[in-house]
Amino acid sequence: MSRRVLISGGSIAGNTTACVLGRHGFDVTVVERAPSFRDGGQNIDVRGVGREALRRIGLEQAALDHGTGEEGTVWVDEHGQEAARFATDEIDGDGPTAEMEILRGDLSRLLHDAAEAHATYRFGDHVASLENTADAVVVTLESGAIERYDALIIAEGVGSATRELVFAGENDSRWMDMIIAYFTIPRSADDDRMWRWYNAPGKRSVSLRPDRHGTTRAMLSLAKEAEGEQDWDVERQKDFLRERFADAGWETARILSALDATDDFYFDVLRQVRMPRWSVGRVVLTGDAAWCATPLAGIGATLAVTGAYVLAEELARHDDFAAGFDAYERQMRPMVEDGQGIPKLAPRLMHPQSRLGIRLLHGVLGVASLGPIRTLAAKVAGGPGTEVDLSRYT
Ligand SMILES: Cc1cc2nc3c(=O)[nH]c(=O)nc-3n(C[C@H](O)[C@H](O)[C@H](O)COP(=O)(O)OP(=O)(O)OC[C@H]3O[C@@H](n4cnc5c(N)ncnc54)[C@H](O)[C@@H]3O)c2cc1C
Numbered sequence: 001m002s003r004r005v006l007i008s009g010g011s012i013a014g015n016t017t018a019c020v021l022g023r024h025g026f027d028v029t030v031v032e033r034a035p036s037f038r039d040g041g042q043n044i045d046v047r048g049v050g051r052e053a054l055r056r057i058g059l060e061q062a063a064l065d066h067g068t069g070e071e072g073t074v075w076v077d078e079h080g081q082e083a084a085r086f087a088t089d090e091i092d093g094d095g096p097t098a099e100m101e102i103l104r105g106d107l108s109r110l111l112h113d114a115a116e117a118h119a120t121y122r123f124g125d126h127v128a129s130l131e132n133t134a135d136a137v138v139v140t141l142e143s144g145a146i147e148r149y150d151a152l153i154i155a156e157g158v159g160s161a162t163r164e165l166v167f168a169g170e171n172d173s174r175w176m177d178m179i180i181a182y183f184t185i186p187r188s189a190d191d192d193r194m195w196r197w198y199n200a201p202g203k204r205s206v207s208l209r210p211d212r213h214g215t216t217r218a219m220l221s222l223a224k225e226a227e228g229e230q231d232w233d234v235e236r237q238k239d240f241l242r243e244r245f246a247d248a249g250w251e252t253a254r255i256l257s258a259l260d261a262t263d264d265f266y267f268d269v270l271r272q273v274r275m276p277r278w279s280v281g282r283v284v285l286t287g288d289a290a291w292c293a294t295p296l297a298g299i300g301a302t303l304a305v306t307g308a309y310v311l312a313e314e315l316a317r318h319d320d321f322a323a324g325f326d327a328y329e330r331q332m333r334p335m336v337e338d339g340q341g342i343p344k345l346a347p348r349l350m351h352p353q354s355r356l357g358i359r360l361l362h363g364v365l366g367v368a369s370l371g372p373i374r375t376l377a378a379k380v381a382g383g384p385g386t387e388v389d390l391s392r393y394t
Contacts, residue, residue: 002027005315006139006149007119008127008162011038012104013287013304014155015111019057020312022118029149030115031141033156035124037112040264041104042182042217043068043195043209049335049387050302051100053309056390059110063102066110068211070101071193075365077358078198078249080190084365087194103211107301127152127162132281151321152283155308158273159230160289166280174340176270176294178347179229180221181241183265185258187216199358200248203351208251218255220245223351230269237267270294270347272340278332279325286311291336296346299339306388307332313393331388338386 003026007014010032022028032038046054046063054060072087088099112121125145130152131138137152154162163171197207203223208216220241229237238259245252259265273292278285287304294300311328318324352358 003150003315003321004148005029005151005153006031006127006137006147007153007155009155009157009160009287009289010034010112010121010123011108011155011157011287011304012044012111012301013289013308014153015108015115016053016057016305016308017153017155017286017312018119019111019115020309021315022115024312024316026315028115028119029122029147030119031122031125031127033124033126037109037123039105039109041108041266042219043070043101043211044104044107044301045098045298046100046102046107046305047098047299047302049390050299050305052390053305056309056393057111057114059114060100062110063100063107066102066106066212068101068103068209069193070195070210073195073197075197075199075362076250077362078200080196080250083362084369085194086369103213103217104301111305127165130162130165130283132166132283134281137282150282151315153311154283154285154289155287157288158268158271158292160285163275163285163289166283167275167277167285170275170277172274172276174272174274174344175226176272176296176342176344176347177225178221178223178270178294178296178351179226179268180219180270180295181237181265181267182217182219183259183262184211184215185218185255185262187214188254191216198250198252199350199352199361200245200250200252201353201355201358202244202248203348203353204245204248205351206245206248206250206252206255208255218258220252220255221347221351223347226269226271228269230267234265234267238265270296274340278329279322282321284311284321284325284328291340293336293339293342297339297342303336303339306335306390309390310388310393317393334386335388 007030010030074082075084125141125143128142129140136148195209205221207219278290314327315324
């Protein structure tokens with residue numbers, strides 16, 4: 001009899017697990033809180049072993065074909081003049097812009113479409129309560145349905161509510177003193193294929209990135225201590241950005257003027273999820289719900305795809321769920337801990353307070369972008385260090 005698994009959360013991690021478990025013959029249901037498949041989000045990249053996981057799932061080429069077409073990263077000054085340039089085709093491998101750059105929604109869609117044949121999807125519902133017993137997980141969904149599964153996989157992202165039901169008080173969040181907002185704006189004639197990054201005094205940065213949908217992806221970030229801004233309503237968050245970025249310069253006025261009309265505003269105060277364990281009984285965490293490293297680490301999607309793949313493969317190798325969960329955690333911990341090891345200083349270094357600080361940053365980046373050390377510098381800037389070995393899953 002096939003094993004019944006409920007996956008909560010239908011984004012990168014949830015869809016990856018659903019796809020691989022479903023292909024291994026598990027009876028998979030995915031419950032997603034959003035009323036329909038959740039598009040949206042900005043450029044994410046998949047590097048190293050994350051690409052290998054996609055290759056094994058059969059989606060590497062499709063993900064490359066759906067790439068954003070971003071050709072590299074440039075730091076610009078207030079006049080738009082380049083201070084440093086890392087073009088992907090001049091770097092041996094991945095740099096700040098990876099070889100595989102794809103919109104979050106596009107990657108999630110590819111994984112969802114691959115999983116759909118092997119899993120049942122339910123949108124607009126979520127786990128309201130659950131019992132994690134020796135024999136089964138009995139969940140009560142918000143819709144009122146009471147269902148019994150052999151295991152529950154929580155893939156609900158950084159703010160996971162079900163994680164708090166099961167692992168109450170265990171998340172030792174690490175706040176990164178940084179706010180980021182992402183949203184889509186109309187493309188202008190000057191928007192090219194590069195990721196353009198502008199630093200403004202006052203620890204602010206503004207960036208514009210290309211996509212393949214005829215629009216441009218904007219990001220505003222601000223280094224500051226967290227004051228609960230993630231819980232504000234969207235209008236208050238937008239007002240806050242308007243006020244704090246009003247005098248930032250460069251293309252900021254154009255970006256702020258698009259705030260009202262944008263339909264995919266995403267705002268977060270960055271925090272890492274730090275869990276002492278990823279499973280208890282028949283419940284396990286994966287993706288950002290288990291270990292969010294924040295966009296500062298640049299490996300959120302790589303970790304989500306890789307970790308979800310490893311979890312599914314380990315469950316397929318073990319008859320006992322607890323043994324599979326343990327093997328998954330043993331495999332993934334070193335890579336996650338390495339990925340989370342970004343110094344808290346990083347946001348401040350990349351967001352200087354003064355014009356002098358910005359000139360110094362540009363000087364350092366300018367030197368790093370020079371031919372002889374460009375590839376080395378790019379490797380430091382992006383990509384996982386410690387990687388899990390997937391060869392055991394052949
Ligand atoms: C809409 C959106 C936009 C994003 N944009 C960016 C971006 O621009 N740049 C970036 O670096 N990262 C972005 N991220 C985060 C990025 O996707 C993750 O860091 C990474 O890919 C790990 O994915 P994940 O599947 O673990 O978590 P997530 O991608 O966060 O997905 C979690 C999923 O679980 C669902 N969910 C949440 N709570 C529940 C619940 N109680 N029950 C059922 N379902 C639930 C959410 O709706 C979501 O679909 C975005 C995430 C989302 C959801």
